[in-house]
Amino acid sequence: MSEAVRFDRVSKSFGTLALDDVSLTVESGEVVVLLGRSGSGKSTLLRHVDGLQRPTSGTVTVLGTDVGRAGGGELRRLRRRIGFVFQQFHLIGSLTVLENVCSGALGRLRGPRLGLLSYPKRLRHEALDELDRVGLADRALQRADTLSGGQQQRVAVARALLQRPEILLADEPVASLDPESSAQVMRLIREISAERRLTVLCSLHQLDLALSWGDRIVGLRAGRTVLDAPAAGLDRERAMELYAGVAAEPAAVG
Ligand SMILES: Nc1ncnc2c1ncn2[C@@H]1O[C@H](COP(=O)(O)OP(=O)(O)OP(=O)(O)O)[C@@H](O)[C@H]1O
Numbered sequence: 001m002s003e004a005v006r007f008d009r010v011s012k013s014f015g016t017l018a019l020d021d022v023s024l025t026v027e028s029g030e031v032v033v034l035l036g037r038s039g040s041g042k043s044t045l046l047r048h049v050d051g052l053q054r055p056t057s058g059t060v061t062v063l064g065t066d067v068g069r070a071g072g073g074e075l076r077r078l079r080r081r082i083g084f085v086f087q088q089f090h091l092i093g094s095l096t097v098l099e100n101v102c103s104g105a106l107g108r109l110r111g112p113r114l115g116l117l118s119y120p121k122r123l124r125h126e127a128l129d130e131l132d133r134v135g136l137a138d139r140a141l142q143r144a145d146t147l148s149g150g151q152q153q154r155v156a157v158a159r160a161l162l163q164r165p166e167i168l169l170a171d172e173p174v175a176s177l178d179p180e181s182s183a184q185v186m187r188l189i190r191e192i193s194a195e196r197r198l199t200v201l202c203s204l205h206q207l208d209l210a211l212s213w214g215d216r217i218v219g220l221r222a223g224r225t226v227l228d229a230p231a232a233g234l235d236r237e238r239a240m241e242l243y244a245g246v247a248a249e250p251a252a253v254g
Pocket residue numbers: 014016017018036037038039040041042043044045
C-alpha cells in the first residue's frame with residue numbers, strides 16, 4: 001500500500017489548540033471517518049490536507065508534498081489532485097446539473113467557461129458518465145436547484161470526481177440530509193473509493209454511518225486523536241465515549 005496522507009506530530013494553534021500533536025497515516029484507497037464533538041478539530045484536520053491551513057508545528061505530507069512548506073504553485077498542483085465535498089453542496093442552482101458537474105474540471109482547463117457548450121465535448125461526456133455513476137444521468141439538463149438535497153449532494157460528488165482526484169475530503173457531507181439520503185451518499189462514496197482506489201477523509205456526526213461506511217474511525221477530542229481503529233468490529237460504546245461529557249438538552253418545563 002502507498003501512503004496518501006501523513007500527519008507527523010501536527011499541532012495547530014488559533015490561540016487555542018485546534019490540533020494537538022496529531023500523528024496519523026492514511027493509506028491510498030482507505031476511507032477514514034473523523035468523529036468527535038463539535039469543535040474537536042475535524043474540519044481543521046481536513047483543511048490541513050489541502051493546505052487551506054498550515055500546521056503551527058509538525059509536518060503534513062500529502063501525496064508526497066510537504067503542505068507546510070509548499071509554495072503557491074505547488075499547493076495549486078496538489079489541490080488539483082484533491083476533491084472536496086461540503087455540507088452545503090455549493091452547486092449553482094440556476095445552472096443545469098451537467099454544467100455544475102463540468103465545472104469540476106475547471107482546474108484541468110485553461111480559461112473561464114460560460115455555458116455548457118463552452119466545455120469540450122469529451123468533457124461533457126465524462127461529466128455525463130460521472131452523473132450516471134451517481135445515478136442521475138436522467139437529470140443532466142435539469143436546473144440544479146430543482147433536485148432534492150440528497151440528489152444535489154450526489155451531483156456535488158460527481159463534480160468532485162470530474163476533477164479526477166486521488167483524495168476526496170468530505171466535511172460533514174450528509175449533515176443536512178435525511179437518514180435515507182445520508183446512507184445513499186455514504187454508500188456511493190464508499191463504493192467509488194473501492195472502484196478507483198480513492199482515498200477518502202470524511203468528517204461525520206453520525207456514529208452509525210461512520211461504522212457502516214468507514215474502513216477506519218479516527219476520533220478527536222479537543223484536537224487530540226483519542227481513537228484510531230478499524231470500523232469493523234469497533235465497539236459502539238467505545239466510540240460513544242468520544243461524545244461523553246456533552247451536556248444533555250435541558251428537560252422541557254411544563
Ligand atoms: N480560523 C479559525 N480561527 C480561530 N479558531 C478556529 C478557526 N478554525 C477553527 N478554530 C477553532 O478550532 C477548534 C476546532 O474547530 P473545528 O472547526 O476544526 O472543529 P470541528 O470538529 O470541525 O467542529 P464541527 O463539528 O462543529 O464542525 C474550535 O475551537 C474552533 O473554534
